[in-house]
Each structure stands twice: as C-alpha cells, then as structure tokens.
Amino acid sequence: xxxxxxxxxxxxxxxxxxxxxxxxxxxxxxxxxxxxxxxxxxxxxxxxxxxxxxxxxxxxxxxxxxxxxxxxxxxxxxxxxxxxxxxxxxxxxxxxxxxxxxxxxxxxxxxxxxxxxxxxxxxxxxxxxxxxxxxxxxxxxxxxxxxxxxxxxxxxxxxxxxxxxxxxxxxxxxxxxxxxxxxxxxxxxxxxxxxxxxxxx
Amino acid sequence: xxxxxxxxxxxxxxxxxxxxxxxxxxxxxxxxxxxxxxxxxxxxxxxxxxxxxxxxxxxxxxxxxxxxxxxxxxxxxxxxxxxxxxxxxxxxxxxxxxxxxxxxxxxxxxxxxxxxxxxxxxxxxxxxxxxxxxxxxxxxxxxxxxxxxxxxxxxxxxxxxxxxxxxxxxxxxxxxxxxxxxxxxxxxxxxxxxxxxxxxxxxxxxxxxxxxxxxxxxxxxxxxxxxxxxxxxxxxxxxxxxxxxxxxxxxxxxxxxxxxxxxxxxxxxxxxxxxxxxxxxxxxxxxxxxxxxxxxxxxxxxxxxxxxxxxxxxxxxxxxxxxxxxxxxxxxxxxxxxxxxxxxxxxxxxxxxxxxxxxxxxxxxxxxxxxxxxxxxxxxxxxxxxxxxxxxxxxxxxxxxxxxxxxxxxxxxxxxxxxxxxxxxxxxxxxxxxxxxxxxxxxxxxxxxxxxxxxxxxxxxxxxxxxxxxxxxxxxxxxxxxxxxxxxxxxxxxxxxxxxxxxxxxxxxxxxxxxxxxxxxxxxxxxxx
Numbered sequence: 001x002x003x004x005x006x007x008x009x010x011x012x013x014x015x016x017x018x019x020x021x022x023x024x025x026x027x028x029x030x031x032x033x034x035x036x037x038x039x040x041x042x043x044x045x046x047x048x049x050x051x052x053x054x055x056x057x058x059x060x061x062x063x064x065x066x067x068x069x070x071x072x073x074x075x076x077x078x079x080x081x082x083x084x085x086x087x088x089x090x091x092x093x094x095x096x097x098x099x100x101x102x103x104x105x106x107x108x109x110x111x112x113x114x115x116x117x118x119x120x121x122x123x124x125x126x127x128x129x130x131x132x133x134x135x136x137x138x139x140x141x142x143x144x145x146x147x148x149x150x151x152x153x154x155x156x157x158x159x160x161x162x163x164x165x166x167x168x169x170x171x172x173x174x175x176x177x178x179x180x181x182x183x184x185x186x187x188x189x190x191x192x193x194x195x196x197x198x199x200x201x
Numbered sequence: 202x203x204x205x206x207x208x209x210x211x212x213x214x215x216x217x218x219x220x221x222x223x224x225x226x227x228x229x230x231x232x233x234x235x236x237x238x239x240x241x242x243x244x245x246x247x248x249x250x251x252x253x254x255x256x257x258x259x260x261x262x263x264x265x266x267x268x269x270x271x272x273x274x275x276x277x278x279x280x281x282x283x284x285x286x287x288x289x290x291x292x293x294x295x296x297x298x299x300x301x302x303x304x305x306x307x308x309x310x311x312x313x314x315x316x317x318x319x320x321x322x323x324x325x326x327x328x329x330x331x332x333x334x335x336x337x338x339x340x341x342x343x344x345x346x347x348x349x350x351x352x353x354x355x356x357x358x359x360x361x362x363x364x365x366x367x368x369x370x371x372x373x374x375x376x377x378x379x380x381x382x383x384x385x386x387x388x389x390x391x392x393x394x395x396x397x398x399x400x401x402x403x404x405x406x407x408x409x410x411x412x413x414x415x416x417x418x419x420x421x422x423x424x425x426x427x428x429x430x431x432x433x434x435x436x437x438x439x440x441x442x443x444x445x446x447x448x449x450x451x452x453x454x455x456x457x458x459x460x461x462x463x464x465x466x467x468x469x470x471x472x473x474x475x476x477x478x479x480x481x482x483x484x485x486x487x488x489x490x491x492x493x494x495x496x497x498x499x500x501x502x503x504x505x506x507x508x509x510x511x512x513x514x515x516x517x518x519x520x521x522x523x524x525x526x527x528x529x530x531x532x533x534x535x536x537x538x539x540x541x542x543x544x545x546x547x548x549x550x551x552x553x554x555x556x557x558x559x560x561x562x563x564x565x566x567x568x569x570x571x572x573x574x575x576x577x578x579x580x581x582x583x584x585x586x587x588x589x590x591x592x593x594x595x596x597x598x599x600x601x602x603x604x605x606x607x608x609x610x611x612x613x614x615x616x617x618x619x620x621x622x623x624x625x626x627x628x629x630x631x632x633x634x635x636x637x638x639x640x641x642x643x644x645x646x647x648x649x650x651x652x653x654x655x656x657x658x659x660x661x662x663x664x665x666x667x668x669x670x671x672x673x674x675x676x677x678x679x680x681x682x683x684x685x686x687x688x689x690x691x692x693x694x695x696x697x698x699x700x701x702x703x704x705x706x707x708x709x710x711x712x713x714x715x716x717x718x719x720x721x722x723x724x725x726x727x728x729x730x
Contacts (some may be wrong), residue, residue, distance in 0.1 A: 013388050014313045021380040025418050032422025035452050036437060039445075046515070082441060119443055127513070178441040 054141040058134040061159065067099040068162040075160070076172040077104060083179030084112040090153075098162035106139070106154045108177065110146035117145040117180040125172040132161035133171060143180055220720070228323075231315035232720060233300045236322050238617070240297025241610075243325055245686070247289030248603075250333070252679050254282035259675040262668050265660055275658035276344035277360070281332065283347025284364065287464070288371045289329055291602050295467040296321075296378045298609055299406050301617065303382060305711035305718060306400045308391025308727045313384035321377035328370035335363035346656060348457065351438035351449040355430050362431070365424045372421045379410035379417075386410075391710065393729035397491070400709055401484060404491050405470030408498045412459045412466075415502070420456035423449065447512050454505035462501040464598060466494060468605030469536055472558050474709070475612050476540050479555035480547025481706040486539040493532035493539075500529045510581045519578040526576035533569060537562060552704075553627030557608035560635050561601065568596025571646070586656075589649025595642045607634070607685065614689070615703045619717030620696035626688040633681035640674030 073096055077089035086109040096102050110116050120140040124130040135141075139154035146152060160171070221229050230236050258278050261270045270278070300318065304311055312318045335342040340358025343349065354361055386407045390399065399407075426437040427449070436442025438449040477484045484490065506514060506522045514522075540562055549555065571593040575581045584590065607630070615621050644667040653664045660668065699716040710729070714722045 010388055014384050017384045017388060018314065018380060021383060021414060024414055025376050025380070028415055029418035029422050032419035032452060032455075033426070035419070035422075035455065036426075036448060039448055039451055121440065180442055 054138075055134055055136070058136045058159070061134055061161075062101050062136055065099040065159065065162065067097050069097050071098050071162075072096070073098060073160055073164065073168070074170045075102075076170065077106075078172060078174035079106060080174065080176040081108075082176060083118065084110065084116065085118065085177050085179070086111055087175070087177045096160060098160045098164055101136075101157065101159050103155050103157045106156060106175065107151065108139075108144070108146065108154060109151040110149060113148045115145060115147050117143050118177050119143045119180050120175045120177045123174050123176070125174070126168060129164065129168050129171045132164040132168075133173065134159050134161060140175065229319065230322075231311075231319055233304050233312045233315070233318065234617075234718060234720065236312075236318050237297045237300030237302075239322055240293050240300055240325075243322075243329075244290045244292075244294035244297060245689075247285050247293070247329060248682070250329075251282050251285035251290055252682065254278045254285065256675060256679050258282065259672040261658055262660070263672040264669070265662055265665050267659055270658060272658040273344060274341065276346075276656065277336065277342040279656050280344050280346050280349075280364075281336070281342050284332060284367075285329075286598075287347060287460070288368070289325070289332070291464050291598065291606075292371075292375060293325055294606050295406075295409070295464070295602075296375070296382075298402075298467065298471070298606070298613075299378075299382050302613065302711060303385055303403055303406060304389075305616075305714065305722060306403055306709055307386060307389065307394060308710045308723045308729065309385055309389035310721065310723050310726075312381050313389060314381050317377050318381055321374040321381070324370045324374040328367040328374070331363045331367040331370070335360040335367075338363065348450075348453055349424065349427065350453070351427060351430070351444075351446040352440065354427050354449075355439050362428065365428050368424050369421055372417045375413050375417050379413040382406055382410040383414070391723070391726045391729050397488065398729070400470075401473035401487070401490055402467070402470035405466045405473070405494055408494050409463050409466045412463050412498050412501070416456040416459040416463075419452065420460075423452040423456065426452075447509075450509050450512060451506065454508045455502075457508065458505040459498070459501045461594075461597070462497055464602050466497065468561070468602045469494065471605045471609035471612070472540060472561055473536075475554045475558040475608050476543050478612070478704050478707045479552060479558070480544045480549050482543055482547040483708075484539070485542035485545075486535070489535055490539055493535040496532045497529060500525060500532070504529065507576055507578075507581070510578045511585045523576055523578045527573060530569070530573050537566060537569075552611070553622070553624060553631055554608045554612035556628065556631040557604050557611065560631065561604045561608060564596055564600030564604065564635075564638070568593055568601060571596065584649055586654055587649035588645040588653045588655055591655050592642050592645035592649060595645070599642070600638055604634070607631075610685075610689070612704075613711070614692055615699035616711060616714075616716050616718055618693050618696075619699055619715075620692050621699050621703075622688050622692040622696065626684055626691070630681060630684040630688060633684060634678060637674050637677030637681055641671055641678050642674075644671050644674075 074093055075096055076093040079087045079089055081087035088107055090105045122140050124133060135158045137157040220226060227239060261268055261275055338359045340360055342360040343357050343364040345353040345357055386403055429435040430437055430439045436444035438444045438446050440446060473484055504522055504526045507526045510519060611627055648664055648667050653660055701715055702712045710727055
C-alpha cells in the first residue's frame with residue numbers, strides 16, 4: 001500500500017467521525033432525561049409505584065365484594081406534615097372486616113398566612129398490604145390547595161381486599177403531606193450542613 | 202516534574218516546528234506521549250489522595266467507638282474516596298495508557314485530535330481541585346456516597362454543587378477522550394492492520410470508549426437533574442414535589458453498571474498483552490476474546506437494577522436482572538480460560554509485569570465469584586450494603602483494575618523511559634501489594650457476612666478484631682505503593698538501557714520504535730504484514 005499518510009483525507013474522515021460521535025453523546029445526554037418519562041410510563045403500564053393514582057376499579061370492586069365477617073383487621077392511621085401543616089387523622093385506628101366499605105377523616109390545617117398547595121403520599125406497612133388496600137376516595141389522588149390558615153376535613157373511603165394474606169392482621173396507613181413548589185430545603189432537615197469540617201471533635 | 206521527565210534524546214529528532222519547553226510543554230501539550238504522561242502522573246497523585254482518605258477511614262475504624270473523626274466527616278471521606286478513586290485515579294490512568302499506547306500499537310503518528318486531547322486532560326486537574334476545595338466550604342464535601350443518591354444529594358450543602366460540577370467536567374473529559382480514541386483506532390490504523398488483527402488492548406479500549414460515550418452523558422444528565430432539583434425548583438427526584446428518589450437510582454446505575462466495565466475492560470486488554478509476552482505464546486482465542494469483550498459491554502447495559510434489589514422490585518424484574526447478571530460470567534469466564542490456556546505449556550518467566558498479571562487472574566477471579574454470589578437476588582438482600590460488597594468491589598477494582606495498571610506500567614515503562622526498571626523493587630512491590638491487599642480486603646467478606654454495614658464511622662464490639670487486622674493491612678497496602686513511586690522515579694532517572702524490543706517475545710508495533718519512544722513516531726505509517 002502507499003507509504004505516505006493520506007493526511008488531508010484522514011483529517012476529513014476524522015472530522016466527520018467527530019461530528020457523528022458528538023451527536024451520539026448529545027443524544028445520550030437527552031436519553032438520560034428521556035428516562036424520566038420512560039420510567040413513569042413503565043410504572044403506569046405495569047402498575048408499579050402508583051401511590052397517588054386514583055384507583056378507578058375500586059368502586060366497582062367494593063360493590064362486588066362480599067364482606068368477610070370472620071376476619072377482623074386493625075387499620076392504623078398515621079399522618080406526617082412536611083412544611084407548614086397541622087395534619088392528623090380523626091381516629092387513630094379502626095377494626096374493619098375485609099370487604100367492608102369504611103370512611104375515615106383526616107384534618108389538615110394550613111398554618112401559614114398564605115395559600116399553599118400540598119400533595120399527600122401514602123405508604124403502607126406491611127408493604128405487601130398496599131396491593132390489597134383499595135381506596136375509592138382519597139385526597140392523595142391530586143394536589144390540594146388550602147387558603148391562608150384554612151382547615152379542611154378530608155375523607156378517605158377504602159375497602160380491604162378479602163384476599164389479603166392470612167398472616168396480615170394489622171395494616172398501617174401513613175400519609176406524608178408535602179408542600180408542593182417549596183424547595184427541597186424546606187422539605188427536610190439538612191444533616192450535612194454545618195457539620196464535620198475537619199478532624200477532631 | 203518536567204525536569205524529571207524531559208527525554209534528553211527528543212531534540213535529536215528535530216522538526217520543522219519547535220516544541221515549547223518548560224511548563225509550556227505541558228500546558229500546551231498536543232503530543233500523545235506527553236499527554237499520556239500527564240494523565241498517568243495525575244492519576245497517581247489522585248491515587249495517593251484517595252489513598253490518604255481511605256487510610257483516615259481505616260484509622261477511625263481501627264477500634265470501635267469514635268476516635269479521631271466526626272461521623273459527618275467520616276461520611277465525607279467515604280464519598281470522596283470513592284469519587285476520587287473512580288473518576289480521578291482509575292479512569293484517567295487507563296486514558297493515560299490509551300494515549301501512550303494506542304497510537305504506538307496501531308502505528309499512528311498521534312491521536313486524531315491533538316488539541317482536544319490537551320483540553321480533555323486539563324479539565325481533570327480543575328475537576329480534582331473542585332472536589333478537594335469542597336472539603337472547605339460550609340457543610341464540607343458531599344457525604345451522599347459516591348453514588349450521590351437522592352434524597353441525600355438533593356439536601357446536602359454547597360459541597361454537593363462542587364461535586365456535581367466536578368463530575369460534569371470529568372464526564373466531559375471522558376467523552377472527549379473516548380471520541381478521540383474511537384476516531385484514532387477506526388481511522389488511523391497502519392495500512393495492513395484490519396480490526397481483527399489489532400492488538401487486544403486497542404480492542405478493549407475501542408469497546409470501552411463506546412461504552413463511555415453511551416453512558417457518561419447519562420450520568421451528566423442525572424447530576425444535572427440533581428442540580429436543578431437543588432436550585433431551580435424542579436422535582437425529578439424530590440419527593441416533596443412529586444419526584445421519585447428511586448428514579449435517580451435507575452438513571453445512575455444505567456451509567457454506573459457500564460462504568461464498572463469501563464474500569465475493567467482496558468485492564469483485560471493490558472493482561473491480554475502481558476501474558477502472551479511472558480508465556481512466549483500468542484494469545485489463545487483472539488477472536489473469542491474480542492467477542493467476549495463486546496458481549497460483556499452489551500450485557501453491562503441491561504443489568505443495572507441488580508444494584509437495587511432492595512429498593513422494591515417485582516419478582517419478574519428481580520429474576521430478569523439476576524439471570525442477566527449471571528450471564529456476564531460466561532464471557533468473563535471465556536477470558537479467564539483464554540488467559541490460562543495462553544499460559545498452558547508456555548515457557549513462562551515471572552518478571553514483575555507477569556507477576557501482576559497472574560496475580561490479577563487469581564484475585565480478580567475471587568472478586569468475580571463474589572459478584573456472582575451477589576447477583577443472586579435473595580442472597581443480595583442479605584448482604585446488600587454490608588462489608589461483603591466493599592470486599593467484592595475492591596477485589597475487582599483494586600486487584601482487578603489497579604493490578605492491571607501496575608502490570609502495564611512495568612511492561613511498558615522501559616519503552617516510556619528508555620531504562621529497565623529495578624526488578625527487585627518490582628518484585629517487592631508485587632509481593633507487598635498482594636499480601637497486604639488480601640490482609641485488607643479478605644476479612645471484609647467475613648465482616649459483611651456477619652452483618653457489618655458499610656459507610657458507618659462506628660461498629661459493635663463483635664467486629665473489632667477483624668477491623669483491626671483490616672486497618673493494619675490497609676496501611677501496609679498504602680505504604681507498598683511508595684515502593685512503586687520509588688521504582689518509577691528511579692526508572693526515569695536511570696537504570697540499565699532498555700533495548701527496542703525490551704522483552705524477549707514482545708510482539709507489536711510499539712516494540713519496533715526505539716526505547717525511549719522518540720517524541721514523534723510513525724510519521725510515515727508502518728506497513729503491517
């Protein structure tokens with residue numbers, strides 16, 4: 001083959017390849033962001049992680065379910081406010097039968113002298129009970145906006161699926177009410193700040 | 202540094218244009234060998250910085266109870282040890298090897314984009330300074346762990362912002378570096394060298410560079426999202442605004458798992474160069490090595506969630522990620538068996554590069570097996586975030602990547618400096634490293650199985666004995682690396698003159714140029730027969 005480097009050719013080839021590879025890098029940067037809606041979509045399709053989505057089949061389910069009076073489940077209610085909220089359930093716990101339609105009420109007060117929006121995120125203990133805890137109505141299905149110093153009562157209507165595993169006798173329903181639009185700094189204490197500069201102590 | 206590294210012979214190969222001298226030679230460097238040298242020194246400096254972090258951690262863990270560090274500072278040290286070692290030491294070291302060796306091995310006169318190459322190097326010291334400065338801002342350095350998981354990373358002080366910026370710079374540096382390497386390898390090979398005759402080191406780097414190009418931008422995206430969550434009111438990962446912290450883990454590990462192969466594939470390449478030389482036989486199963494490397498790279502993109510078995514995942518998901526992860530053992534096994542088959546009935550000698558290469562196979566295989574154990578989802582849930590995982594990834598990263606880097610350094614340093622290194626120092630370095638490495642990390646398996654969690658400044662009394670042993674081993678391992686530094690300095694300053702070929706059975710274009718390799722090589726491409 002030729003013994004001199006085809007310099008100008010190689011240079012042009014190199015630049016073309018540079019362009020292509022930069023496009024790959026930019027596309028992958030975009031792909032990183034695309035993963036966010038992609039995961040949301042996957043969760044939606046597979047029904048994973050649908051904490052705040054309204055359970056459309058719940059009302060139908062509640063109508064067509066026999067109440068299992070032979071079993072009693074203790075449901076405990078818990079409430080945590082993150083931000084300027086006073087948030088608590090009106091009853092601490094209830095004894096319910098699987099299949100029975102139950103309504104409980106949560107009180108939420110906006111302690112700030114300005115309208116504030118918030119979103120409640122439910123969680124369940126034990127974790128596997130989440131799939132058997134069907135909510136017909138819940139304030140957590142959407143954001144709630146409260147006026148300055150407004151107090152509001154929110155009902156939660158639910159039914160416990162009789163197919164709940166036999167070893168579960170107590171379900172804890174815990175809501176955390178987050179302020180929406182506030183910065184993360186307001187959401188939680190900051191463990192790292194002001195600590196640990198240097199050795200010793 | 203420049204006085205030490207100046208090759209007196211360079212000026213003999215005079216050129217139409219002058220080379221800048223003194224500090225300008227390094228700041229404006231466009232020569233692949235100079236840039237490679239800078240990469241290697243930079244990564245060694247970072248190895249020492251990260252090592253000092255680790256030794257501070259180990260000093261604190263020598264005894265139960267809090268001795269010298271506050272827990273917050275301990276967490277900062279853990280995080281920075283990881284970030285510095287991964288992004289400051291191991292990755293730049295391999296890029297340094299690529300800079301020095303890829304053009305020499307494929308018969309190219311330099312990297313494809315020399316100025317870009319300069320820029321990608323000089324971003325690194327800036328990034329490293331940002332990381333180190335972050336210790337001194339209010340709240341100290343980031344303490345979220347090197348994975349920078351949300352929600353901690355969304356809440357930390359300004360040290361986190363500096364770390365994010367540093368990651369952006371290091372990511373940009375890696376992306377530019379890989380563009381350079383891909384273009385060089387694909388466009389600038391000597392006539393008569395098809396891809397399937399390319400040295401294995403170049404193959405592994407080509408595949409690594411593609412991996413880097415695919416996943417570093419995703420990491421950049423992930424930390425950008427953390428940054429906007431922190432300061433611009435977005436809620437990608439901020440649960441308070443409807444975001445999802447677990448999503449961060451998915452995006453991070455989409456980068457993070459290929460990243461572990463980015464740190465080991467070039468190591469495989471180095472080992473595949475060293476073993477044939479000292480076994481005096483050609484590499485067994487060359488094409489199967491290439492395909493194995495490529496399949497490891499492809500599989501690495503679909504196994505990320507095995508880092509997240511404990512975050513809650515449907516059983517189908519766990520099974521998929523479990524089996525896909527175990528599948529990686531197949532191509533990796535192909536590689537191990539090929540190396541062993543290369544040695545089989547070879548007439549082996551055990552100079553330091555070979556010692557490190559054989560040592561690599563032993564310890565890397567241990568790390569590989571513990572990885573296989575952790576791929577099993579139910580077992581992983583038991584040992585997740587314990588010292589077992591710390592032992593595992595140090596077996597593959599220290600005994601894997603770092604030992605391969607040492608092996609490669611001993612193998613090529615005669616070509617770089619023109620002098621043979623001191624074989625006695627090399628053997629001392631190997632045995633000291635090998636023994637202290639195992640004293641440090643082997644007991645961690647037992648600590649992990651017994652349930653000692655990682656990333657804590659304190660531990661219960663029952664773990665005291667093993668931790669004391671680990672700390673002693675760690676100091677031994679740290680000090681052993683000073684032998685390496687001493688060896689390198691002595692080899693630069695003098696020593697027996699190295700021949701062009703250096704090793705009896707060394708094959709490849711890099712051995713056809715004089716030792717030390719002149720400033721300009723292969724201005725006229727060699728013809729490979």
